[in-house]
Amino acid sequence: MLTLVTAACGSTTEAASSNTATSATAGSPSTTSVGSDGVVHYEGLGRDHTTGNVEYPESPPVGGNHDPSWQNCGVYDEPVRNENAVHSLEHGAVWLAYNPSLSAADVEILRAFALNQTHVLVSPYVGLADGEAVVATAWGTQLRLDSVTDPRLAEFVATYQEGSQTPELGVTCSGAVGSPIA
Secondary structure, three states: OOOEEEOOEEEEEEEEOOOOOOOOOOOOOOEEEEEOOOOEEOOOOOOEEOOEEEEEEOOOOOOOOOOOOOOOEEOOOOOOOHHHHHHHHOOOEEEEEOOOOOOOOHHHHHHHHHHHHHHHOEEEOOOOOOOOOEEEEEEEEEEEEEOOOOHHHHHHHHHOOOOOOOOOOOOOOOOOEOOOOO
């Protein structure tokens, strides 16, 4: 039996009437707390659709206005568009944005997090701070790590993949944009 789950994002209002690149802002979310485990939580994130580019205050973004199409979850060997990845976060994805300079062995460790998972997105991310290996992000939640073997990474994925912070819990992370390599 096939069950189709549909849900509408916060708004179907589009900031642009075509697919041409226009600039929009994601707003200014506020940091609500930083846990003893280093996880930062944000609130006040917009959820409107826009077909344009969005200027996010965090890098990688933790949420906010986003493209109407989500990024298909899985593993990518090229950077993905922020606006599509943010939509995946809204559906409960955990995005493991890694430093493109990571060794092949470290990338393999991250790829393993996506195996047999429906809501994990792994991609290189240009512009991470020096020394950052990976930034794990779920909607409104982020953890920056200097090692892919830090045990907090596995804890983050287990806690936040389709976790209670998910605005659209139960919505797919496939069938939209991108062709993951794994």
